[in-house]
Amino acid sequence: MIRILGHRGARDLWPENSITGFRNAIGLGVDAVELDIHLSRDGEIVVMHDTTLERTTLGSGLVQDRTAAELAATLLRDTAEGVPTLAAVLDVFQAASTELFIEIKTDVVGRAYPGVERRIVDMLTRRGMIGRAGVVCFVPDILETVRRIEPALRVMAPVFRPTAQMVGGLERMLDRLDAIPGCLVSVERTVLLHARQYCIDRIGPGRLCVGVTNDPDELDFWMTQCVYQVNSDRPDLALAARARHLAR
Numbered sequence: 001m002i003r004i005l006g007h008r009g010a011r012d013l014w015p016e017n018s019i020t021g022f023r024n025a026i027g028l029g030v031d032a033v034e035l036d037i038h039l040s041r042d043g044e045i046v047v048m049h050d051t052t053l054e055r056t057t058l059g060s061g062l063v064q065d066r067t068a069a070e071l072a073a074t075l076l077r078d079t080a081e082g083v084p085t086l087a088a089v090l091d092v093f094q095a096a097s098t099e100l101f102i103e104i105k106t107d108v109v110g111r112a113y114p115g116v117e118r119r120i121v122d123m124l125t126r127r128g129m130i131g132r133a134g135v136v137c138f139v140p141d142i143l144e145t146v147r148r149i150e151p152a153l154r155v156m157a158p159v160f161r162p163t164a165q166m167v168g169g170l171e172r173m174l175d176r177l178d179a180i181p182g183c184l185v186s187v188e189r190t191v192l193l194h195a196r197q198y199c200i201d202r203i204g205p206g207r208l209c210v211g212v213t214n215d216p217d218e219l220d221f222w223m224t225q226c227v228y229q230v231n232s233d234r235p236d237l238a239l240a241a242r243a244r245h246l247a248r
Contacts, residue, residue: 001246002222003031003229004238005101007212008049012233015076016056017047019084022092030235032099034136037086037120039113044068045086045120051108057083064107087123094127101156103136112142121150134184138163143180156184158211161191170195174202186211186231189218200226216241 009021010028017035025033036049046068053059053066059074063083066074071083086102093100102120106112117135124133134154135146143155157177164173170191177183186209187199199208205226213219214234219241222230232238 002227002242004235004242005032005034005209005229005231006030006235007034007231007233008036009033010233010235012214013236015079015081017049017084018076018079018081019089019092020079020081022089025235026093026096026098028235028239030098030239032101032134032229033093034101034103034231035086035089036103036105037116038063038105038107039116040068040071041065042067045116045123046071047084047086047089049105051105053083062108086120090123090127090129093133094129097132099132099134100129101134101136101154103158104139104142106139112139117142117145118149121146121153124153125150136186140176140180143183147180154182154184155180156186156209158186158188159191160188164191170198183207184209184228186229189213196225213238220244 006025008016010025014021014024022033035047037045038048040046048063052062057074057076068085074082104116124130130152134156136156137143138158143157146153146155159173164170167173167176177185184207185203189210192199192210206228208227209229209231210222210227211231212233214232216237219238223241223245230238
C-alpha cells in the first residue's frame with residue numbers, strides 16, 4: 001500500500017510546521033509527517049522551513065538571529081502558537097505511531113549547522129523513536145553523516161530539477177545518491193512525470209517517493225503507479241485517493 005506523508009504537517013490545511021498541524025495530521029491517519037529545522041541564535045533546534053520569519057510568522061528577520069525564547073514568542077500566522085522547538089514536537093510524536101521525517105535545512109548562506117545530525121539522532125534515541133523516524137536533506141553529505149552516526153535511521157533525499165541540474169542532471173544525482181544504501185528518493189512531481197519509468201526502474205518502487213502533489217486527479221494517478229510514498233500538503237485528499245484506489 002502506498003504511504004501518505006503530510007508535508008510540513010499538512011500546510012494547506014493548517015499552519016505549516018505548527019503543533020496544531022502536527023496533531024491534526026496525526027489525527028488524519030497519515031503514515032508519516034515531515035517537518036523542517038534550523039538552529040536558533042542560542043543553538044536550539046527549532047521547527048521552521050524558511051531561513052526568515054516573514055512568510056509564516058508575524059515576525060521578521062532571520063531565524064538564526066533569534067533565540068529560542070524569542071522564536072517561541074513569535075506567533076505563527078493564523079495561530080496563537082509560537083515557533084516550536086524540535087523537542088516539543090518530538091514530545092507530540094513520541095506518543096503516536098506516525099513516522100516523522102525531519103528535514104535538516106542549512107543557514108541563510110547555505111552552510112550546514114555543525115553537529116546538528118548527532119543532536120537529532122540523540123534526541124530520537126532518548127525517545128525510542130529511531131525505528132519510526134527519518135532525516136531528509138538536499139545535501140547528500142549530511143545524509144551520509146546521519147547514516148554513519150545511526151545506520152538504522154531512515155534517510156530521504158529530495159530531488160528537484162535545480163538540484164539535479166547542479167550535478168549534471170537526474171542521472172548523475174541518482175548516481176550520487178547510490179552511495180547512500182536504502183536512501184528514499186523523493187522526486188519532485190513535474191520531474192517525475194517526465195521521467196517516471198526511468199525513476200521506477202532506477203530507484204525501485206520500494207524507495208521512490210512523489211513530492212509534493214496536492215491535485216486530486218494527480219493523486220488518483222499516483223495511486224496507480226509503482227511508488228513507495230506520496231508527499232502532500234493535502235494529505236486528506238491523498239488519503240481519500242488511496243481509499244478510492246483500494247476500493248476498486
